[in-house]
Amino acid sequence: MECEICGAEGAGYIVLVEGAKLNVCQDCSSAGKLLRSPLPVRDPAAQPARAGRAEMEVVDGYGTIIADARKRMGLPLEVLAERINEKHSFLERVEHEKTLPDAKLAHKLERELGIKLLQEVSSGVAVNVKDGQGKGMTLGDILEIQQKKKK
């Protein structure tokens, strides 16, 4: 199967680009929202060091999210810590983002504060969209590349 963007052999990734599903190679899989990859991608950089299930990741700025929600609810840190059965000092470290909460703690905080702390890593949402790596290809760009390839 050829990549529908660059024409390389070995396409197997399905990405969604402006509503169109394209069969693309690994290099082009960042062009859109990744719907399916042929194999679990073994990219050590993209996986947390923790072994096991790595599909959920704590969002950036989690400390602020927790602190804001807690203050909005008027909950002292001590009270929140007690409610979720954690040490007050530990929770403080989490709020200052000195400690990354594990999935279990994140879930407890989500429930207690009504916030969202975990995001799916594999969904491709918000992956390098801002910092230029994802390039934000449009369908127009892709068609242009295809035209060039064809000649």
Ligand SMILES: [Zn+2]
């Ligand atoms: Zn390609």
